[in-house]
Amino acid sequence: MPASATKSLRVAVLADSDTRWKWGALTARRLTPAAAEVRLDGYLLRGRATPTARQLEEVGVRADSLREVTGVEFLREMGEAPPDVLVLALVGGGVQAMLHGLRAAWGSGKRPVVVTGYVGVVYEKLTDGLLLRHGADLVLANSRHDADRFRAVYEGVGADASAVTEVALPFLGGAPYTGEHDPYTVVFAAQPSVPDSRRDRTYLLDRLIGHARRHPEREVLLKLRSKPGEHTTHIEELPYQKLAQGKDLPANLRLVYGHMGEVLDRTDLLVTVSSTAALEALHRRIPTAVLTDLGVREVLGNHHFTGSGCLASWDQLDAGHRPVPDEEWVARQGVAADGSYATAFDAARERIAELLDRPGALPPLAPYYTTETAPGYLPGILARHHLGPDGVPLPGAPAADKTPGPVRQIVRRAARGAYRHGVQRVAPVIRRMGEL
Template identity: 30%
Template sequence: MSGIQRGAKSSNLPDGMAYTAPGAVPGQLRGARHKIVAVADSDSYLKFACATLDALGPEWDREVLLVRSPIAPTREQTTAAVAGTFCAGMTTPVIPASGLRTALAGADVVLAAATGPVAEEVYLHASRLTPRPALVSGLPGVAFPATEKALQFRSLGDAFITHSHAECRAFSDLVDHLGLEQRVLVSRLPFLKSPARPEPVDAPLTQVVFAPQAKVPVLKDERIAILQSLAALSRRSGYRVRVKLRAWAGEPQTHLEQYPFDTLWGELVASRAVAGHELEFCTGSMAEQLVPGTAMVTVSSTAALEAIDAGLPVLILSDFGVNEDMLNRVFVGSGLLGTLSDLKAGHFFHPEATWLRDNYFHSQTVPLADLLATYAGRARTGKLTVDAGRLAAAKKRRWRLRIRTALPMPALKLIRKLRNVQSEQAVGNSAHASGQQPA
């Protein structure tokens, strides 16, 4: 059953709420209008925050903020992240960490949709409010492997959102191991729209989209091999082959990318290893790329789940390993694993039904909104407490890690200005290298 809450039992949750009956909401919460504020710090977390709050519906008062940070998204990344949500067309406020306490005042629930150090900073500010809001967090995509570090930064939280039964089991085990008093909730990734198991779309293949992952593969030669295989597919098949970047080289991302694919492609074109016309590079919303007739290829990316959700065939490259280091162990048993040879030949796959049920495509019988309403009610009545020991440990970590949000405003303004300029230049450079108009 989806919506089950697992993990060490917390005094912050009412007795009897460890397992919530489908669709059940405590009587005193029915009809209540609660406020949730989400705080993000990067493009991927901003997308997660907007989509999560969008799925809660207009019955909630919803607000999304960006905290000042060196990895804050550019204008283009922000537009892509908010696309299709209630935040589209709105200006996302950017605030300094010092302003968090004021910005979070009046919230019943705070969603720390941010990297670990920033999530902890959000929790520290929210913990000082009276009454204290419920503190909730989650990761913006595939969360395997489950790591102690992720939970330690979020140890002050009341609840941690996972997006599959497999993730719930992994993080629940860690919660118990660490002795944390928080619940692990099961929801669905908010940008997956299929009601349950997605059905394959029957359409002739005309386009292939590659979704890079910033962290894997690690080696430059491995990344070049992917680009050369994509180019070989383009030459053999005549398909339109696109590389959908999360960011142009030099732009901020949640994770550092040592060898950006657009830079490597420019090197291949300059050395005449490829003609240059084989591939197109673009940024923006992934949803815009996932149209009928498209296949998805990646080493490890949440974009694969978006493609599955759209009924499109997928190829998960296994040439570089299938393990926790490659962030793709979750796809074992999916039926989607293949090789660069499969890519060159244009072989793509649809997932196994049994894998779908355990990994991200379960039926959501208890909406996340109902689960969060329970925490909102507890917050509003002042029944949420702060563990003094964990609070002290969080404050100790804070001074070693606060640099992420503590740069002076002039420095951050300069960083953002340079990155916006780099973004515009990268679009032009990529189009020049491939002989195309910018996508």
């Protein structure tokens, strides 16, 4: 057994939203040996999607420390006290900026093993997102299907593909489905940005209401991701709870929040457009339907489920159809319904142990994007995070106070609320005016 399997490890996670914190923290837990004494330090990157206390509570992942930071503050702290393992749970541009910033902060000295990846299904911007993540020691792929695609992209541009490591989604789990509940429960898993138009979201809500009316013996739940004013990984301009205001909802239809795993505990049919919740349900062998009502399109993400056996329309579901998943497709998607989930992170753990036990310092981070390979692209990404082309913080870059006072906290909350109000209220009005 490697020496790193029994020693104390300090793991840090930098996340920019509630869903990425969930992915990053749970990934960190699964990447560390069970025999190791692990300290988990969490950092929330300040921005539009910084999770609220309620969202963090709903995620339910505990850390030994957790605080909000700016990118520059995080880089400074990592330079002064690097952990053993660092998980970057950020959007692609954020990962790339941190890789360059950390390269500058660490130089050729001792540095941690750096890990990144994706929160769920990768159905858009595959090449762009992957190249922005290149440079980490491990780029995690949540399935065999993704691992093959990731390596093909890296090899296709001449980048080192050895960092690609097959794992699985870290939040799969729960008891397998054993049969119908009383009452039979249908859950629609809402997504903040899919679909994105009022017409389409109203259509889905009306069909859910119609399903509840057709089946008064069933319990129908609309599982919401966030409350108005909160943001997740994606911006939600038209929350379903606002669209539901003024509608005559049947008594057997309820809007619910909470941990998805707890909702799935009582689910008999999971319905969604393309939510990662579908993979959670399939892992537990819960009947799962991916809607085709709005088409099977890349912009919706439901094209990812082509060949899954799960595609269905509300008309079919109203008539009693229960999709049966294709076992081969499920296996390739990392769902691990066959019981192999327990070993899904073994290869990643072994790779991290090898890097931690390597004599001397690890080589400096080497992202594919540099000022030579992408001189018209990279500087803009770095500048958005207040970094120069060399990864060094720009003069005047914001660095948060360690302990902001009450006035600053109030101002910060007000500014974030104003931004979210603009996204959810003002922006849609301006867009509608532009369509006149």
